[in-house]
Amino acid sequence: MSSILNQIEEMLERLGSIQTPEETAHRYELRRELLCSRYFNKSIEQQKWNRLMTFTVPLFAGGALVVVFTIASVTINESSQTESPIVSRSSQMITASTETFDSKIELINSDQFLSPVDEMVKFVPVHTASFEFAQ
Amino acid sequence: MAINEKEVIANAQQDPEAFGQLYDEYYKPIFGFMYSRTGNNEVAKDLTSETFFQALKNLHRFKYREGISIKSWLFAIAVSQIGNYFRQRAKVFEVTIDEAPEIIERDEFRPDVAFQIGEDVEEVRNKIVQLRRVMKQLNQKQQDIITLRFFSKMTIPDIAATMKMKEGTIKSHIHRAIKKMSVLMIQESNAIQESNESTKSAQNVYVFHSEPNRRNA
Numbered sequence: 001m002s003s004i005l006n007q008i009e010e011m012l013e014r015l016g017s018i019q020t021p022e023e024t025a026h027r028y029e030l031r032r033e034l035l036c037s038r039y040f041n042k043s044i045e046q047q048k049w050n051r052l053m054t055f056t057v058p059l060f061a062g063g064a065l066v067v068v069f070t071i072a073s074v075t076i077n078e079s080s081q082t083e084s085p086i087v088s089r090s091s092q093m094i095t096a097s098t099e100t101f102d103s104k105i106e107l108i109n110s111d112q113f114l115s116p117v118d119e120m121v122k123f124v125p126v127h128t129a130s131f132e133f134a135q
Numbered sequence: 136m137a138i139n140e141k142e143v144i145a146n147a148q149q150d151p152e153a154f155g156q157l158y159d160e161y162y163k164p165i166f167g168f169m170y171s172r173t174g175n176n177e178v179a180k181d182l183t184s185e186t187f188f189q190a191l192k193n194l195h196r197f198k199y200r201e202g203i204s205i206k207s208w209l210f211a212i213a214v215s216q217i218g219n220y221f222r223q224r225a226k227v228f229e230v231t232i233d234e235a236p237e238i239i240e241r242d243e244f245r246p247d248v249a250f251q252i253g254e255d256v257e258e259v260r261n262k263i264v265q266l267r268r269v270m271k272q273l274n275q276k277q278q279d280i281i282t283l284r285f286f287s288k289m290t291i292p293d294i295a296a297t298m299k300m301k302e303g304t305i306k307s308h309i310h311r312a313i314k315k316m317s318v319l320m321i322q323e324s325n326a327i328q329e330s331n332e333s334t335k336s337a338q339n340v341y342v343f344h345s346e347p348n349r350r351n352a
Contacts, residue, residue: 004317009285011266012313016285020167026180027162030187034158035151039191047149 141199148194158187161206164287165213171286172217172278174267182220186213207296210289214279214297221275269319277312284309 146153165186169179189212197208270278276298283289283297295302 004321005313008266008313008316008320011262012281012285015263015266016171016288020163020170021176023166023176023180026183027166030162030184031155031158033184034187034191035155037188037191040149040151040154 140205144194144197144199144205154191154194157190157205161209162187164206165209168210168213168282168287169217171282173220178220182213182216186216189216203296204293206289207293210283210287210293210297211299214283217279218275265320265323266316269316269323272319273312273315277308277315280305280308281312 143153143156147157148154162183166179166183169182169186170176173179173182186209190209193212197205199205270281273281280294280298283294284291289297291302291305294300294305298305300308
């Protein structure tokens, strides 16, 4: 029995060693079809898209950052610009009240001074200092 | 493999040239497997094409791991294609060897085979036809394993990776398949002997009956 098994194995080995027929035409035809297939077109499109995204994403992020900084700087400027007229207006008020009593006192809307910026202006110790010197 | 396989596989998903390198490396083994398994040139061409298209479509799923090479992965696709082919063929039509011997004759025997082996053409023809006939009586899994082992010259670990089985299971499948083939071959040769003997005895009976007639004549 073992000799028959060996014989069959040997026969299979010999048959397996026989070269399969060459199909050159089919080989090149299939190669061309595979390499020109839509799977590669898809991946090329995706590759282009990816390349585009790699450039545009940092650009967008940078742009957004610039916009944020600009807005922040504009708001800071605005706040600093609103501080100075209030100070001058309040100082005008004080001088007006001390110098001329005849002049008509302007009524100032107190709502304008309710913002935290106004509170800061109110605590400027300009008048108290001048009073101390006067005493 | 001469080319850097990992690098080529990584590039092959996008780069047609890299995929071309893989194709050039594995076209012949895959076609050889298909041809050995089906015994038909045209069917082998179709199945090879389908295998490579499936490979291209699913290459992004391939993960390079220890023990699983691209060769095993490609052959696994080829084996599944073969399975699909035989399942579909069983549904569509069935032609037995007795009904259409010319189909077997046309593709499974090539005269250049006898020249390559260096034996008598008739003897080689008989051996191949008998071996093919016996192989077809094995189950699909055994046929795949035997073809991968002896016709595609794959190692046991490679076959195990291809068939998603343990190496020991592959070895036992091979042993059982060869044993079954030997039993079938013995049965076949006994049947041939018996039929030869019966034809001989029938001829003797004919001679025995015909001789008195001659004497009378």
